[in-house]
Amino acid sequence: MPKPAHPDCDALARIGTSVRERLGTDRTFDRLHVEGAELYQADAFLSDVDCRHLIALIDHVACPSRLVEEGGWEDYRTSFSGDIDPEDSVVKSIDSRLCDLTGIDPRHCESMQGQRYNQGEYYHEHWDWFDTKAPYWRRESRNGGQRSWTAMIYLNAVDEGGTTDFVHLDLQVAPARGSLLIWNNARPDGSPNPLTMHAARPVTSGVKYVVTKWFRARPWR
Structure with missing residues (x-):
């Protein structure tokens, strides 16, 4: 008998096809040359002014970062984070551009x-997609x-360290002010892609600021 489809598999495959076609014809983006995953990069996506504005917003809301599953993962993520005001004009503009x-x-x-x-802060190896067998998946x-x-x-260049490392792809991305990195968390068939495991390596000198936007298979909230 065929295996049951992974949750949201069909929706993820449709979204992946649509986004792939759009980014593939958009000269804003360069596709990174890695096998088994889809990653695109755009330099100077945000202006210096917008970057400074977002850094101030982050400093206003930042609290110790949490994980979707806390038990047994102490010190796995040591950064500070927080949701940024969605009604802020710059945030709304970026949201609109990404969509x-x-x-x-x-x-x-x-x-x-x-x-x-x-x-000295970091986030060890992890996926952005959810483990559908974990207790948190019901939520x-x-x-x-x-x-x-x-x-x-x-949002800024880092003096030393702070790279985003895709550990199964032999890919290290260094922070550059205003640059955008976007990737598909699924394979073309819509199943979760284990090759997208990544880590935020420790900042050894300076401070690193980023903003992240995640998209869901279905309407969020």
């Missing part, structure tokens, strides 16, 4: 989250389901 670029329905967007990594299934794409914008 226009990807073609993803705005109803499928999570609130933009800001993250700050002080010297996330009701809250928009599986994550489809991730959009991460670096």
